[in-house]
Amino acid sequence: xxxxxxxxxxxxxxxxxxxxxxxxxxxxxxxxxxxxxxxxxxxxxxxxxxxxxxxxx
Numbered sequence: 139x140x141x142x143x144x145x146x147x148x149x150x151x152x153x154x155x156x157x158x159x160x161x162x163x164x165x166x167x168x169x170x171x172x173x174x175x176x177x178x179x180x181x182x183x184x185x186x187x188x189x190x191x192x193x194x195x
Contacts, residue, residue, distance in 0.1 A: 142189060145170050149186045 152169055153161060167179045176182070 145182075146186050146189060149183070150190050153187075153190070 148170055149166065152166060163180055163183050166183050167175045170183070171179055
């Protein structure tokens with residue numbers, strides 16, 4: 139599976155580290171964007187998860 143940009147890879151790593159546990163979207167937003175997430179961060183997380191699940195970049 140070819141992965142997209144850095145955030146998609148960071149998301150996958152974070153999810154792998156939390157395997158078999160729920161990782162809240164807010165935690166993913168904090169870890170992917172830090173203190174200054176964009177207003178669309180939650181939507182972007184959902185899009186990134188969708189792409190990872192589908193194996194798309």
